[in-house]
Amino acid sequence: MASKQITPTRMELTKTKKKLVTARRGHKLLKDKRDELMRQFLELVKENMELRKKVEAGILSANKNFVIAKAGMDEATLNTALMAPKQEVNLEVGHKNVMSVDIPVFHATTRTADANDIYSYGFAFTSSDLDGAVKSLADILPDMLKLAEVEKACQLMAAEIEKTRRRVNALEHVTIPDAQETIKYITMKLDENERSSQIRLMKVKDMMLEEAHHYSEREA
């Protein structure tokens, strides 16, 4: 505070007081925002963890199925079978605003409605293990999409919470104490000025009276 030059005037005092009021209000609002964001984030992140564990377990077992399927048939047949996928996933990305954080909302649509279109091959030359493997992967796809949505939301909210927290701390520990200190300094300086001019006036009055009546000579 003392390092920067402040002119102790009434103007500066009014300005600083206004600044303090704004900072206090901003601090309160940002604190509320941070608390609410944190509440929602904690809920979301728990869901995120559950989904992630589920998806990871699902992919792991699907991968196992694929390995078994691959073992049961030769590579060329497998590659041919999977060469031309019938199904296609299209994604609509919407936005949702949570406490001024834009989070994505995914809505996936498949090109054809038929659930059996994930099998892009005739069943004659492939092993039945492959069907199972493809099915197990298809089963976790909805969870994977949900995971993408939730995890992205978590990342975005975490970044926003961090930013908000920094702002709250800066206001609480820097801006507000600074303004308070400045106000104190200016008021004290102004009071001091007032006192000194009062004393000066009294002194001048004494001198003028002395000039007129010569008290000191009479006493002597």
Added chain:
Amino acid sequence: MYKVAVMGDYDSIYGFATLGLDTFPVNDPSEAARILHQLADGKYGIIYITEALAAQLKHEISKYQEQISPAIIQIPGVSGNTGAGVTGVKKSVETAVGSDILFGE
């Protein structure tokens, strides 16, 4: 209209093609980085990436972390689960709260 991409080594991701996701088999990190940027700037809303590949592309992925699209999500590959995905979730808790209060052991 956005699409969904899967990146990683061929063995880990070839199954996703049947579901209608676009697969990009890649092993070389610099090649992967190029593809990742292409996908992110293109019409892909979600990019799934194997943990093994993601570990080599940390810098590139972190660029997209604070953007709303695309969502880059790590999935375990065929070689096993490295736990990177779970670590990522823990990390976001750490960013938000300051320390991992939910899943810390």
